[in-house]
């Protein structure tokens with residue numbers, strides 16, 4: 001679809017979604033009335049800017065205020081067929097409900113994303129994501145819709161997963177970037193060369209920025225002799241809302257399901273196309289719980305040019321989360337920036353940890369990295385190289401601590417890269 005047609009199509013869907021939300025969700029009815037907006041008077045896509053925002057906090061508050069599913073929900077419970085939950089690590093887990101239609105539409109979109117990375121009926125697919133409450137679990141159905149032979153592995157101990165990879169010879173798998181790295185290293189320790197002894201030729205990754213960082217991608221691809229594809233999703237909406245095509249130049253957003261805005265997180269005004277800003281998403285078809293102007297806290301850039309693969313859906317690049325962003329003496333530091341440096345240096349194992357602390361009222365940070373055992377180099381020299389590289393990229397110089405190989409804990413799900421030792425001076 002041309003951009004113009006696509007936007008016309010989005011506009012038709014948007015009008016319906018806003019009206020449906022207003023008429024069926026007690027929360028949206030009140031919120032729209034309070035903001036003085038009327039869905040019946042929407043004349044163009046840009047009118048979305050008059051509608052109030054939602055975010056994780058609103059979602060959680062409404063769920064607590066109106067048990068069990070909250071009053072953002074716009075259908076009676078007997079129309080809901082599936083519910084997932086976000087991890088409760090930062091408070092009450094938020095639930096994400098789907099109607100039968102939502103679920104079908106979602107899995108069709110997943111099938112399209114799988115197809116875009118080159119998955120075909122001849123592929124064997126090993127789904128290595130968590131099935132317990134996690135919104136990424138059911139995405140395996142999308143791969144079945146493509147016609148691939150699907151193995152519902154879930155998150156199982158590495159030895160068992162390696163057994164599956166050896167015995168069933170899947171060609172594609174999906175996991176987090178840190179786990180792809182960890183699993184490859186574990187395989188080698190067990191005498192399996194992931195590049196030669198296994199059949200994996202594509203690895204889909206999501207949940208961490210690594211899949212879009214070239215140096216991390218290269219390292220995992222070399223380890224596995226496979227191509228890496230980054231996907232993006234959020235528990236509040238879909239397992240994956242966006243994914244790389246074979247061109248791997250950004251992630252195509254499923255724009256027939258989602259309207260994207262990229263806003264300056266401080267002023268909440270739109271930024272120019274190609275500039276960094278917070279991604280705000282509005283669902284266009286979701287009925288169980290529409291998400292209108294949901295602030296994702298993810299910092300992205302967007303490109304609406306037609307991709308060389310032929311697809312016209314906009315491509316996003318994810319740079320990190322606002323919550324992950326550290327402000328160190330006035331400079332914005334994303335852990336993903338540090339990762340770029342660490343993963344680029346052959347002397348290091350690629351694992352790292354950032355420790356933030358306050359010294360004489362100033363924020364400082366240490367970067368802890370691991371030197372490979374095989375490297376014969378003085379720690380002092382290595383410290384200097386790492387510091388210079390970080391300084392030239394970010395303009396700040398952290399303290400560098402060199403650790404022995406295998407000191408840092410290996411992630412089996414999402415890596416915890418930042419330890420913040422600063423006293424909190426504000427609360428949510």
Ligand SMILES: [Zn+2]
Pocket residue numbers: 245246247248252307308309310311
């Ligand atoms: Zn493309």
